[in-house]
Amino acid sequence: MKSNIIKILFLASFVMGVFSCTDDAGTERGFVGDGKTLRICLTSPKTTVINPLTKANQNDSKSVSDLNILIYNSDGNLIKEESEYLEEGSLQGLSENKNATFDLTVQPGEKTVYVIANAGDMRDILISTSAIDGYSFGLTSGGTPNLVMFAEGEPFDVSQPESSEVSAELKRIYSMVTVVVDASQVEGAIIEPQRVELKHVPLKGSLVGNNKITDKDGMFESGGYVSIQGLTAHENAPALYLYENRQPDGYSLTNTGIDKTPLDIYQKYSGIQTDPTIVSENQTCSYIEVTANYRPTGTEAGKPGTGTVTYRFFLGKNAKTSFDVERNVHYSITLVLKGKGGIDEGTWRVNTDLMEDFxxxxxxxxxxxxxxxxxxxxxxxxxxxxxxxxxxxxxxxxxxxxxxxxxxxxxxxxxxxxxxxxxxxxxxxxxxxxxxxxxxxxxxxxxxxxVARLVDPIAIYRRANNDAEETITVREFKRGAKDYETLASVGSYQVMIESGDWFMLESADGKDGIKGAGQFFERAEGEITFKYKPEGTIDNSKNRFGVILIKYNNKNCEHRIFLRQGYADTQMGDATWSVFNCLGKQQNNIYAWTEYPTQTGWLFKAGNSVAMNPFNPGYNDMTSMTKNSNEYYSDKQSRKWSNLSGSRSWTEKSNPCPSGYRLPTRDEYAKIAFSNNGYRMYQGFVYDDSSTPGTLDAGWYRDSSTGEIILNKLNNNCNPAKGTLIVDVKEGEDFRNLFFSYGKGVMTEHDLDYKHVEAGQDPSDIELDEIGVGFRNSNNGGFLNYGVAGSTKHHRYGAMYWTGTIGNLNTDNYLAADFWYDMTSQSDGTTSSYVVADIGGQNGMFVRCVKK
CATH class of the missing domain: 2.60.40.10 (Immunoglobulins)
Known part of the structure; x- marks a missing residue:
């Protein structure tokens, strides 16, 4: 004959400890092998002694006032005659942290035992295991949880030797919270903690399963409060209790709780929130409020600068992302205040009511x-x-x-x-x-x-067959350093895919990877750099477009980086545009254009198919092109500037565009030049895959020691290139875009009086030699300069592009699109004459083509 001993150990993560089950002398019970005795050994945990005030005390939490030992048959039905309900007097000192042994008489067979403590007699209620699965306890009249403990069912069969012993673990279905405030590091003030209140507690606590608040109807606003005046350690801190509340992880950029955002709020507002009005919309996550008196050093209570401060913290496994309140866990929270005690943080965590101060x-x-x-x-x-x-x-x-x-x-x-x-x-x-x-x-x-305009980068271009990963670094110009440095966000920043589902972004630390419009990752602060990778390649006849939106400086400031994979012709406005600039008639009489969008085209006089070098001779050189030379012209024929005459000889059959293409008309440029047509212009640097930036092969780079531009005069590469990016921003479109480069002519002189705003402020010319001058002036022998005619603004960045539309002025005039670096009129939809200017054909300008 066999007997079965069930060991039910009262173990809780409130306190770590294991108790052995041993025989107590003098206890009457059956013996192993008598075929009818079920032996149960229970121990009570040793919990921290606390001194409660208005709420349940430590003795309530550790004590066992009654016990249900419930036996169920293989069909899940209660065997009431074998089950027992024990009250005080029959618990053999269980609540006094002593071993207690119970003998029950049971019949052989496959059965399951459950144990419930502090719940009253449940034998007429939990008549089946399914009843256990669906049963939950409510709050007491005081708004606190019933301090119920529960041991999951364990199978046994006293007739089988291998199942003669069963271990079970009794756990609380609730959690405990204690709070201590450390204000020793506060400067210039005295902070006196007063009380802590538990907020948003579950109305019910289930015996089994994951208990949680699902909506506001399942939440009780206040779970009570306790005084914490003068407390410095958790050992003597009064406790608060709540039922388990298993909420999903949320988001945060810090480890302080300042910006800890519940998942529903994060999803609703597309990001981390600190505004208390917004965060308070959450009705499911449990939190505490600590109220303290605040008094600046040297003032008395009631005088200006004094008042109350409320600190809020969501409960969870950590201060960053967890909102999960588990049963049988002691949450010991230490609020460490530094500096001014956090009263200036203006976030969800802190609410001030300081008298006569703001x-x-x-x-x-x-x-x-x-x-x-x-x-x-x-x-x-x-x-x-x-x-x-x-x-x-x-x-x-x-x-x-x-x-x-x-x-x-x-x-x-x-x-x-x-x-x-x-x-x-x-x-x-x-x-x-x-x-x-x-x-x-x-x-x-x-x-x-x-903030200043960000120009590096405004776009990243890729060939259709290039799906390699690369690192994108957002940079801003620093006048003191005379260079571009990685942008460091003041406060949190966010990197979001605003449009496009064909590429992946990954944070620099590799912890976050995102794909698809609306997806993003955030960081608390720091330099903005991340990885970008297209998902596969596409056919050379196709293009894909996308947008990365960066919100920085506490997410108040925005910068967009536009993406393009594929260099195929692009339909924008009323024309299908090439992405390449013309290079002019070559030695072999072929009409050529660039291979990459950032490569510089060459400059043309109106009516000519022979192009002129856009960067050699360099800035403001008024003599070199007045002499015979073959190095400045696309067909390598020896001539001087005056030998090429501007004229109105361009026709559909005679222009610098390769076969099947023509010059755009004035109206085709104007269509994409104004925002009131659904297009927007951005100025800055565009990167592509023509070469590696920062190397001589890229066409130019800046010497790190002298700051001087080192120009490669042997190729047309210009990566990155400065220019104007035109983007289709109409609703429902894919943010398709075209880039108009200013070339790699380097501006080496600067106007001290070239100021965009009121006198005394910094000029929009950053007074640094840079690429981006795409215009040869007909005066003084075709010198490289992009000044404003009739103005004191002699030196500026920008370029002009010929149209195929004849002008209204002199006999050699054509209309031309004018793109300048500090341009604002095109962005606000005005119709400045400089957008499409009537200009003399003797000037040298770029040519972009559209399909016939």
Whole structure:
């Protein structure tokens, strides 16, 4: 005859410990092998002693007041006559951390045993195992969980030797939370923690399965509070309890809880959120609120600068992404405050109610006109913003609203103009005046920055058969360094696929990989660099387009990088455009064009098919092309500048375009030049796969020690190339784009008076020698220069492209498209005459072709 001993060990992750099951002298029971005795050995865990105030205490948590030992047959039905319900007096000191042994008489057969503690007699309720699966407990009248413990079912059969012993583990179906605040590192203030409150607790706790809040109807707003005045250690901290709440992981960029964002909020708002109004929309995740008194050093309670601060933290396994509250776990939270105690953070975590004091934070807005942002302003109760005035700085680009937006908890700010400078932030200081409930007033200054235009890169181009991975680095110009450096975001940044499902992006650390429109990854701060890889290759007759959207400086500023795989002709506007510039008639009488979009085309006089070198002779050289030479002309014939005459001799059959192509008309350029036609222009650097940037083979590079441009005069490579990118931004389109290079002519002189904005501010010319001059002037022997006629702006970056439309002025005039580096009129839809200019045919300009 056999007997079965079931060992039920009361083990909890509140405290680590294992207790052996041993015989207690004097306990009457059957013996192993008598065929009818079920022996159960239970032990109670040794838990931390705490001194509760208003809520359940440590003894409640560790104690066992009653016990259900439930036996079920193989069909899952309760065998009531074999099951037992034991109350105090029959528990043999189980709640006093002593071993207790129980003998039950059972019949042989396949059965399962479950154990439930602190639930009352459940034998008439849990009549089957399916009833156990669906059973849950509610809250007590005080809003706290029932301190139920449960051991999962274990099979046994006393008639089988191999199953004569069964181990089971009794676990709490709830969790415990203790909080301690360490304010020893706070500077200039005294912070006195007062109480901690548990928020968003489950209304029910299930015996089995993953218990969680699914909507607001399953949530109780407050799970109670306890005092934490004067506490410094978890050993004597009062506890709060809640049922298990198994929520999915969310997102965060820090490890402090400042920006910990629940999954539903992250998905709804497409990113991490810190605005308390937005984060509070979540109704399923449990969190704590710690309330503390705040008093600046040297002031007394009730005087200006004092008040309350509330710190909020979502519960979970960590402070970053976990919102998962598991049963049988002790969450010991230590809030470490530093500096000013976090009162200026203006995030979900901190809410201030300081008397007669308010906080503001600096703000960055994007370089494009119409960019917006919010100056965060945290006001004490009863206070109002009464004044917003500019103290100093920019008044042309930056606009700050004169009223406080209560819903957004701040002051709206926007940019009136595009900041065309590539290296100068627009900056203004504004003074905010607040009237407190007492009638007194306070003021604080805040910095508002409009960032400089980002130009490196604006686009990445690839051949159709190139699917290699490459690293993209976003760079901004630094005047002090006289070079482009990796952009470092002030605060968090986000990299998103705005359009395109044919490529992958991967974070620089390799932890995040994304594919598909709307997917993104974020980082707390730092340099913006990531990997890009097309998914396979395509046919040479096709193109694919995409957009990467980068939000930086706390995601207030935006920069887009446009992608293109494939160099096939592109339908835009009313024409099908080539992506290559013409090189002119060669020695073999072939009409050639470039192999890559960034390679520089050559320059033409109107009516001629022979092209002139766009970078040699160099900038403002007024003599070299007046002499006979064969190195400056595409057919290698010896001549001088004056031997090529501009004329109106271009026709459908006679122009620099290869067979099957022609010059675009004035209207075809104008169609894609204005935003009111659904197109937008961007200026900056475009990279392709013609060569490796930073090498001599790329056509140019900057010497790292001297800053000088080293130009390769033996090839047409120019990677990256500076120019204008025209993008189709109409809704429903694929962001197809065309790049118009300015060539690799290097500007070596600069206008000190060439300023885009009011006197005294930095010029849009960054005063650095760079590529990007694509125009030979008919005056002074065809010198390389792109100044503005009749203006003091003698030196600027840009290029002009011939159309096939005859001009209205002199006999050799054609109309030409004019692309300049600091261009703003094309972006706002105006019809400036400089977009398509009437210009003399004696000037040297680029040619782009469209299909006939």
């Amino acid at each position: 906080t503001v934070s600096d703000v960055y807005i994007g370089y494009l006109g119409g960019s917006t942002g919010i100056i965060p302003v945290s006001l004490p109760s009863g206070a109002t913003v009464t004044g917003i005035s500019r103290k100093s700085g920019d008044s042309e680009n930056i606009f700050v609203n004169t009223s406080y937006d209560a819903q957004k908890k701040g002051i709206p700010v926007s940019s009136l103009l595009t900041n065309v400078s590539c290296d100068s932030y627009k900056h203004a200081i504004y003074t905010i005046t607040v009237r407190y409930s007492s009638g007194k007033t306070g003021t604080k200054d805040v910095n508002v920055y409009q």
